[in-house]
Amino acid sequence: MVAAAAFVGLVLGVGALVLSLALLSGFQAHVRTRLAEEAPHVLVAPAGRPDFTAAEGAAAKLALLDGVVSVTPVVRGRGWITARGQAVPAVLVGREQRDGIRLDPAQARQLSILAGEDVTIVSSRTRLSPLGPVPLTASIRVTEVAALATGRKQPEAVLPAGMARRLFGLPEGGATGFELRLSDPEAAPAMALAVREALGAETTATTTWQEANRPLLLALRLERVAIFATVFLVVIVAGLNLAATSAVLAATRRGDAAVLTVLGASPRLLGRIFLFAGLLLGFAGTLAGLGLGFVLAVVLDATHAIPLPAELFALAHVPFRPAARDLLAVGAFSLVWSFVSSFVPARMAARVDVTEALRAG
Amino acid sequence: MPGEPLLVAESLARGFGEGEGRLELFSALSLTLGAGEAVAIVGPSGCGKSSLLHLLAGLDRPDAGRVLVDGKDWASLAPEPKARWRGEAVGFVFQMHHLLPELTAEENVALPLLLAGVADSAARAQARELLARVGLVRQATSLPRILSGGERQRVAIARAVVRRPRLLLCDEPTGSLDAAHAADVLDLLLGTARERAGALLLVTHDPGVAARCGTVLTLSSGGLVPA
Ligand SMILES: Nc1ncnc2c1ncn2[C@@H]1O[C@H](COP(=O)(O)OP(=O)(O)O)[C@@H](O)[C@H]1O
Ligand SMILES: [Mg+2]
Numbered sequence A: 001m002v003a004a005a006a007f008v009g010l011v012l013g014v015g016a017l018v019l020s021l022a023l024l025s026g027f028q029a030h031v032r033t034r035l036a037e038e039a040p041h042v043l044v045a046p047a048g049r050p051d052f053t054a055a056e057g058a059a060a061k062l063a064l065l066d067g068v069v070s071v072t073p074v075v076r077g078r079g080w081i082t083a084r085g086q087a088v089p090a091v092l093v094g095r096e097q098r099d100g101i102r103l104d105p106a107q108a109r110q111l112s113i114l115a116g117e118d119v120t121i122v123s124s125r126t127r128l129s130p131l132g133p134v135p136l137t138a139s140i141r142v143t144e145v146a147a148l149a150t151g152r153k154q155p156e157a158v159l160p161a162g163m164a165r166r167l168f169g170l171p172e173g174g175a176t177g178f179e180l181r182l183s184d185p186e187a188a189p190a191m192a193l194a195v196r197e198a199l200g201a202e203t204t205a206t207t208t209w210q211e212a213n214r215p216l217l218l219a220l221r222l223e224r225v226a227i228f229a230t231v232f233l234v235v236i237v238a239g240l241n242l243a244a245t246s247a248v249l250a251a252t253r254r255g256d257a258a259v260l261t262v263l264g265a266s267p268r269l270l271g272r273i274f275l276f277a278g279l280l281l282g283f284a285g286t287l288a289g290l291g292l293g294f295v296l297a298v299v300l301d302a303t304h305a306i307p308l309p310a311e312l313f314a315l316a317h318v319p320f321r322p323a324a325r326d327l328l329a330v331g332a333f334s335l336v337w338s339f340v341s342s343f344v345p346a347r348m349a350a351r352v353d354v355t356e357a358l359r360a361g
Numbered sequence B: 001m002p003g004e005p006l007l008v009a010e011s012l013a014r015g016f017g018e019g020e021g022r023l024e025l026f027s028a029l030s031l032t033l034g035a036g037e038a039v040a041i042v043g044p045s046g047c048g049k050s051s052l053l054h055l056l057a058g059l060d061r062p063d064a065g066r067v068l069v070d071g072k073d074w075a076s077l078a079p080e081p082k083a084r085w086r087g088e089a090v091g092f093v094f095q096m097h098h099l100l101p102e103l104t105a106e107e108n109v110a111l112p113l114l115l116a117g118v119a120d121s122a123a124r125a126q127a128r129e130l131l132a133r134v135g136l137v138r139q140a141t142s143l144p145r146i147l148s149g150g151e152r153q154r155v156a157i158a159r160a161v162v163r164r165p166r167l168l169l170c171d172e173p174t175g176s177l178d179a180a181h182a183a184d185v186l187d188l189l190l191g192t193a194r195e196r197a198g199a200l201l202l203v204t205h206d207p208g209v210a211a212r213c214g215t216v217l218t219l220s221s222g223g224l225v226p227a
Helices: A002-038 A058-064 A105-111 A161-168 A185-199 A214-252 A254-262 A267-302 A324-350 A354-360 B049-056 B079-089 B105-115 B120-133 B149-161 B179-195 B207-211
Strands: A042-046 A068-083 A086-095 A101-103 A118-129 A132-145 A156-160 A177-182 A204-208 B007-016 B023-033 B038-042 B064-069 B090-093 B167-171 B199-203 B215-220 B223-226
Touching (some): A058 A068, A068 A161, A101 A105, A101 A118, A118 A161, A214 A324, A254 A267, B023 B049, B023 B223, B038 B179, B049 B199, B079 B090, B149 B167, B149 B179, B167 B179
Antiparallel strands (some): A042 A177, A042 A204, A118 A132, B007 B064, B215 B223
16 A cells, blocks of 8 residues: 555656656747748848848848748838727838738737728828928738747738838839748758848848747746746656655565565665665666556647647647656656665565564464 | 585674663574584574574574574675575574565566576576475465465575575574464475485474474573583
8 A cells, every 4th residue: 555655756756757857848849830931041131231232132042042942022111000090100011912911919909990991001101291291101901810839029910012112212123131941941040141242241140940949949948947847847746755655564564574584685686675675676667667657648738638728829639748758858858766765675674673563463 | 425414503692682681582692503403592582593593594693602603604705605504504494484575486486596696597497496305396486475384485595495404494484373383394495404414403483393303502691502
C-alpha cells in the first residue's frame, strides 16, 4: 500500500510534467507557426528616404532572390479612421488586390462599426485648398473585421494599395516597403542580408520576423524554462516520496532482509536487492508516468477536449504536443532521481541488525 | 577433516543492556559438536537460547569468547566471506518458518542457491528434488500463505538444507506445530543430519523432541549443563 502510494505519486508527477511540457510545446509551436504563417518573413523598408519608386524595380530584384516565394509591396502610413463622428488613430497598410478595408477588432469596437458599413480615412498628409491645407481623405467600405498575427504592437487597418498611395502622396507603383515570404522561414536572417546586398545596404533596411517578434519569442523561451523548473519540483517531490517509501519498505522488510542474511546473502547483495526493488518501482512509475502523460496529451489534443474562447486566442482548443526530447529529459531525470532516492534506504536495509529483526519478526 | 569438531564455542559471554538493567545471559559457555551428533538445548523462555543460536550462526557478536564452524572463526571473517561461509556451512531453521511471502515454495527453497550464484534452472531443479523428499511435490508452486503450518516448516527445512550445510541449527523448529507434524519434522531433521554426517543442534521446549536427540543440554546462566 505504501509502495502503491509512492508509485501513484511518481506516475502522477511524471505524467503532470509530460503533460505540462506538451501543453507548452503545443502553444509555442502554435504561436511560432502562426507567426511564420502570417507575419511577413522579411520586411524591407527604405533607409534615409521615404519610399521605393517604381523606377527602381526593387520588387523584381527581390523576386529574383533564391528562396523568395512572394514579394508584396506595401504602402504604410498613419492616419485616422472616422465614422459617425468618432475617430481613431491607425496604422494604415495599403496592399495590392484588395477591395474595401479590413479593420482590427479593437478599431471596429472603438468606432462601433460592423463589416459592410463605410468609414472615412483621414491621412496625416494634407493638400492645399482655397481654404488652406486640408487633409487627404477617402471613403471606403469595411469588408472584414479580423485580428492579424500575434505580436503586433499596434492594430493595423489594411486597405487597397492605390488608395493608400493617393492618401500618402506616393506616385504610381511606389511603395514604402516590401513584405517577403520565404520557402524557409528560418532562413530569414540570411535572406535579410541578401536583400540589403541586392538593393543597396545604404538605402535599405530589413526586419526579419524573428526580430520583429523578439520579445514574444524570448518570452516563450522563458516560459518554457519557468514551467520546466516548476513542474520538475513535482517530480522531485515524487522522488522524495519514493525515498520515503523505499525507507518504509526497507523497514517493513527487515525480517526478510534478516532471513536473506541467514541464507547467506552478504550486506552488499542485500543492498543491491533493495536498491533494485526501489529502482524497479522508480522505473515502472516513470514509464507509466511517461505513458500516461503522452496518452493524455495525444487524446486531449486529438479530441479538442479543452476549448478556448476563440476571440481571445485565435485557436479553438488547447494544443498539446508531446515532444520526444521532453519525454527523454523527464524520463532520464526521473530515473536518476529514483536511483538516488532508493540508495539510502537500500544501505539501511543492507545494515539490518539480524538478531534484532528476527526478534521483532 | 576427520576428527575435527564441526562446531566449537569457547567461553562465550553475551548480555544485553547497561548498568543496573544489564541482563547477563551466559558468561562462559562452551560447546563442541562433532559430525553425526544431534544435540537438543532446553531451558525456560527468555534464558537466551535464540541468542546463543545467533552467536553460533555468526549473526551476532559475543561479548567474549569465540565460535568456530568447521575450523573458521566468525570473528576473523570480513562481511563478504562471512556471508559466503554462512550460506555454505550453516543451515538455519526458525520457529516461525520465515518463508518469503511473495515466493513459491520452490522459489523459497531455491533461494540460497540463487544467492550463491547457481543458475535459476539448476536451482529450481534441486529445489523440486528436495521438496519431493519432504513430500511436497504438489505444493511446489504454492505461495506460503496457502500452505499449512507443517508444510511451511517442511519447506523451511528444505530451504535450510538445500546447500548441504554440515551444521544445522534449529530454533524451536516444532514450536508452532501439533504433535503429529512435529514428529514428522523432527524425523526429517534427524534424518538429514545423519545422512550428511553433519551435526544438528536444536533448541526446544518440548521434552519429547529433546529426548529424540542423542544429547540434551540445559542452558542456564553458567552455561550448558547436561539435563
Ligand atoms: N537484541 C537484544 N537487545 C536486548 N535484549 C535482548 C536482545 N536479544 C535478546 N534479548 C533478551 O535476552 C533474553 C533472551 O532472549 P532469547 O535469546 O530470545 O531467549 P529464548 O530464545 O531462550 O527465549 C530475553 O530477555 C530478551 O529480551
Ligand atoms: Mg527463542
